[in-house]
Amino acid sequence: xxxxxxxxxxxxxxxxxxxxxxxxxxxxxxxxxxxxxxxxxxxxxxxxxxxxxxxxxxxxxxxxxxxxxxxxxxxxxxxxxxxxxxxxxxxxxxxxxxxxxxxxxxxxxxxxxxxxxxxxxxxxxxxxxxxxxxxxxxxxxxxxxxxxxxxxxxxxxxxxxxxxxxxxxxxxxxxxxxxxxxxxxxxxxxxxxxxxxxxxxxxxxxxxxxxxxxxxxxxxxxxxxxxxxxxxxxxxxxxxxxxxxxxxxxxxxxxxxxxxxxxxxxxxxxxxxxxxxxxxxxxxxxxxxxxxxxxxxxxxxxxxxxxxxxxxxxxxxxxxxxxxxxxxxxxxxxxxxxxxxxxxxxxxxxxxxxxxxxxxxxxxxxxxxxxxxxxxxxxxxxxxxxxxxxxxxxxxxxxxxxxxxxxxxxxxxxxxxxxxxxxxxxxxxxxxxxxxxxxxxxxxxxxxxxxxxxxxxxxxxxxxxxxxxxxxxxxxxxxxxxxxxxxxxxxxxxxxxxxxxxxxxxxxxxxxxxxxxxxxxxxxxxxxxxxxxxxxxxxxxxxxxxxxxxxxxxxxxxxxxxxxxxxxxxxxxxxxxxxxxxxxxxxxxxxxxxxxxxxxxxxxxx
Numbered sequence: 001x002x003x004x005x006x007x008x009x010x011x012x013x014x015x016x017x018x019x020x021x022x023x024x025x026x027x028x029x030x031x032x033x034x035x036x037x038x039x040x041x042x043x044x045x046x047x048x049x050x051x052x053x054x055x056x057x058x059x060x061x062x063x064x065x066x067x068x069x070x071x072x073x074x075x076x077x078x079x080x081x082x083x084x085x086x087x088x089x090x091x092x093x094x095x096x097x098x099x100x101x102x103x104x105x106x107x108x109x110x111x112x113x114x115x116x117x118x119x120x121x122x123x124x125x126x127x128x129x130x131x132x133x134x135x136x137x138x139x140x141x142x143x144x145x146x147x148x149x150x151x152x153x154x155x156x157x158x159x160x161x162x163x164x165x166x167x168x169x170x171x172x173x174x175x176x177x178x179x180x181x182x183x184x185x186x187x188x189x190x191x192x193x194x195x196x197x198x199x200x201x202x203x204x205x206x207x208x209x210x211x212x213x214x215x216x217x218x219x220x221x222x223x224x225x226x227x228x229x230x231x232x233x234x235x236x237x238x239x240x241x242x243x244x245x246x247x248x249x250x251x252x253x254x255x256x257x258x259x260x261x262x263x264x265x266x267x268x269x270x271x272x273x274x275x276x277x278x279x280x281x282x283x284x285x286x287x288x289x290x291x292x293x294x295x296x297x298x299x300x301x302x303x304x305x306x307x308x309x310x311x312x313x314x315x316x317x318x319x320x321x322x323x324x325x326x327x328x329x330x331x332x333x334x335x336x337x338x339x340x341x342x343x344x345x346x347x348x349x350x351x352x353x354x355x356x357x358x359x360x361x362x363x364x365x366x367x368x369x370x371x372x373x374x375x376x377x378x379x380x381x382x383x384x385x386x387x388x389x390x391x392x393x394x395x396x397x398x399x400x401x402x403x404x405x406x407x408x409x410x411x412x413x414x415x416x417x418x419x420x421x422x423x424x425x426x427x428x429x430x431x432x433x434x435x436x437x438x439x440x441x442x443x444x445x446x447x448x449x450x451x452x453x454x455x456x457x458x459x460x461x462x463x464x465x466x467x468x469x470x471x472x473x474x475x476x477x478x479x480x481x482x483x484x485x486x487x488x489x490x491x492x493x494x495x496x497x498x499x500x501x502x503x504x505x506x507x508x509x510x511x512x513x514x515x516x517x518x519x520x521x522x523x524x525x526x527x528x529x530x531x532x533x534x535x536x537x538x539x540x541x542x543x544x545x546x547x548x549x550x551x552x553x554x555x556x557x558x559x560x561x562x563x564x565x566x567x568x569x570x571x572x573x574x575x576x577x578x579x580x581x582x583x584x585x586x587x588x589x590x591x592x593x594x595x596x597x598x599x600x601x602x603x604x605x606x
Contacts, residue, residue, distance in 0.1 A: 028053060032094050032106040038193065039113045044087045047111075049094035051103065056082050059096040066091040066108055068191060073105075089113040089191025112186065112193035117144040119184045119197040127235035129205040130173050131292040136202070138168040140183035142194060150185040155196070162186075178202055207231050211283045211297040217387075218304040220475065224272040228283035230294065237285040238264030241272075244280030244299045246378035248337050253299055254382075255282050277308045278376050278384040301343065303374055303387035305405040305472055309333050310385030312340075312377045313403075319469040320391050320398035322419055323368050327390065329355060329375060330362045337380035345372045368392035389470075396420070397464040401457055405472035412449050416442040416459035416466065425461040430468075432456055449473055 029052045036045045049061050063076040063084050073093070076084075086092065093108040124137040140152045153162045157179025170177050181200045186193040210229040215222060228239045242255035258272060264286060272281075280301050286293040310333035321327065331338040340355035340363060352375075355363035370392050377385035388403045400415040416427035427442040428435060432455045437444050442461070446453055451473050458468035 028096070028101065028103045030094060030096050030103040030106045032092065032109050034092075034109050034111060037109065037111050038195070039087060039089060039111060041114060041116070044085045045111055047084045047086060047092055047094070047109070049082050049084075049096065049106065051096045054098070059098045062095050062097070064093040064095070064105065064108075066093070068189070086111060089193075091191075110191070112191050115145070115187075115192050115194055117142050117148075117185065117194050119143075119194040121181055121183050121197045121200045123200065125236060125288070127232055127287075128201060129203055129232045129235070131205055132173055132175075134173045134288060134292055136170040136173055136177075138170075138181055138183075138200070140166040140168070140185065140197065142166075142185040148185075149188045151188050153184050153186055153193075155180070155182045157181075164188075173202075175204075178204060205231070205294060208295045209283055209285055209297045211281060211300045213281055213300040213302055216302060218275065218277075218302055218306075220276070222275075224275045224279070224281070224302050226270045226272065226281055226283060228268050228270075228285060228297065230268075230285050233268070236287050237268070238266060238287065238291075239268050239270070240264050240284050240286060240293075241270045242282040242284075242296075244282050245382045246280075246339075246380075246384070247382070248339055248378070248380045251339075253280060253282070255296065275302065276306055277304050278302065278387045280384070301376075301387075303376065305386050305388075305474070307386035309383050310335070310338075310377050310379050312375060312385040312388055314375075314388055314390065317403055318400045319389055319403055320393065320400070320467060321368055322398065323370050323392045323394055325368055325392070326364060326366045327368065328362055328364045329377075331377035331379070331385060332361060333377075333379055333383070333385065335379035335381045335383070338377050341376055341378060343374040344369070370394060391467065391469065393467055395464070395467065397459070397461050397466045399457060399459050399466040399469055401469045401471055405474040406449050406453075407474055407476040408449055408451060409476045410449050412446040412453070412471070414444045414457060414459070414471075416461050418461065418464075423461065428460045430458050430460070451475075 031050045031052070033048045033050065034045055035048075039045050047063075049063075050056075051059055057080065060078060060080055061082060062078045065074050065076055066072065067074070068090070084092075084094075089110075089112045091108040091110050093106045095105045096103045120141045120143055122139045122141060124139060130136060138154075140154070142148070142150055150166070151162055151164050152166050154160065154168050156168070158176055166183075168181070168183070179202065181202065182196045182198070184194045184196045212227040212229065214225045218224070226241060228241075230237055239261075241258040241261040243258060244253040245256055247254050258270065261270070270283075278301065280299045282299055283297045284294050310331060313330045313332070315328045315330075316325075329340055331340065338361065340352050342352050352363070352365065355365075368390070372389060372391045374387050374389050376387040379385075386404070390403075396419045398417050398419075400417050402412070406412050414429060416423065416429075418424075423442040425442075426438050426440045427444075428438045429444040430436060431453075442459075444459075454471060454473040456468040457471050459466045
């Protein structure tokens with residue numbers, strides 16, 4: 001009997017232990033979810049408590065609320081509902097129970113009452129495109145209640161953080177800082193908050209500025225206008241302007257700052273005066289202290305038919321060609337190395353494969369691509385040649401016109417050329433779409449070119465029209481004018497130096513007389529028997545010069561009827577001062593006599 005009781009007791013204990021152990025071993029997790037954590041004014045949000053297993057309706061739910069800044073938890077209610085509607089901001093949680101089972105408390109969720117104030121993110125400096133290494137400060141401003149006690153919550157590309165300061169600083173921008181930024185304000189003492197601000201996105205500035213150059217072709221007296229366009233134009237940029245210098249060693253260009261550009265310009269435009277020859281230009285922009293620069297723009301060119309130290313010629317010497325034609329380009333000048341650049345219409349400049357780094361002065365292009373192409377030479381010494389325009393067509397007729405500008409006063413011959421080679425029509429020629437002549441041999445001749453002959457020319461053979469080409473006319477006296485101006489300047493300098501010399505001599509000896517010696521002393525043949533009659537009748541020219549007054553006299557000796565000698569005197573005074581009297585004493589060589597003469601303006605007294 002005792003054994004039976006003992007066995008029953010053991011069975012009961014074992015069953016209880018198994019049941020209790022199973023209950024204790026069961027762990028149920030609970031999660032609180034909020035459809036929205038921001039309660040709009042006059043509204044509410046729904047909270048839902050989830051148990052990870054079992055039938056939700058088999059559980060009862062306790063709703064918890066925690067006070068701000070405290071760990072004390074208040075049980076709001078105990079009910080079967082899995083959802084709770086709340087109108088007041090706070091920290092909310094939940095837990096569930098079923099019979100003897102109890103879950104742990106959920107993670108608490110913070111719900112805020114939204115206020116009408118708006119949060120706005122501003123940037124210092126105020127540009128969103130940034131460079132590696134730049135410093136950036138983002139500021140969260142609460143519009144409408146800036147004096148309230150706020151703390152600030154930030155969403156950044158890498159973290160979500162809160163701070164009592166409204167500033168979020170990036171001291172050294174790198175790739176991790178690129179992305180979206182938002183902020184909002186939360187009241188320090190209450191569960192109230194603003195809406196999240198609009199997003200501001202920081203991106204790296206990687207694009208090159210775009211340089212615009214005008215005009216494309218230079219005419220005498222033109223200025224080159226440059227405009228540098230950046231992607232973010234309102235960012236406090238300064239603009240830097242450069243001339244491109246060819247570097248044949250690495251197929252590139254070096255850059256030389258243009259005048260007035262060392263510190264940059266506030267304006268995004270720049271005018272370069274006095275450029276006469278083909279040139280390349282580059283720009284870039286910079287900002288901040290220390291300055292962070294954009295990349296350099298692509299090189300843009302202005303072209304000129306004039307040349308300074310390099311000359312490009314083509315054979316055959318005409319603008320228009322058939323696509324089946326071959327041409328030879330020749331670079332001439334004071335350089336042993338050349339390269340030929342080309343710019344095809346509506347494309348970027350490139351280097352001709354046939355004319356890469358030329359050891360000689362010529363290169364041949366065996367076949368032309370259709371379209372208009374500008375060619376020019378660049379030398380190993382960093383210089384540009386003149387530019388020429390070559391056009392290739394698949395047409396049956398072209399106009400033969402010169403590649404280089406024609407000088408005023410020269411002759412010009414245009415001709416109409418058929419692809420078959422034989423002209424079987426009367427060619428009609430046009431300038432600026434106006435008929436200017438016709439010829440059965442297909443030629444049009446201008447014997448003396450003037451500036452008015454400049455324009456677009458084309459020809460017509462039967463029903464076939466050639467494309468039109470520009471014929472440029474340059475002043476024939478441009479070089480002569482330069483030489484003439486140079487000679488004039490030299491002449492002025494020489495005259496100034498002579499005047500200074502005269503002034504210096506007068507200053508050293510105020511009594512100096514200029515050009516005083518006469519051709520003859522005219523003392524008569526008695527004093528000098530070697531003088532014959534013819535000599536004594538010659539004119540005697542003397543120029544008396546003193547201070548700022550000069551008198552030129554002409555003394556003519558004549559014989560009267562009684563044999564007395566009579567003198568006629570004529571005086572011309574070069575002075576702004578009227579002479580009342582001027583006494584001169586002229587001492588003659590080899591004589592002790594003196595001739596005293598008293599001169600008045602226009603009169604001689606014995």
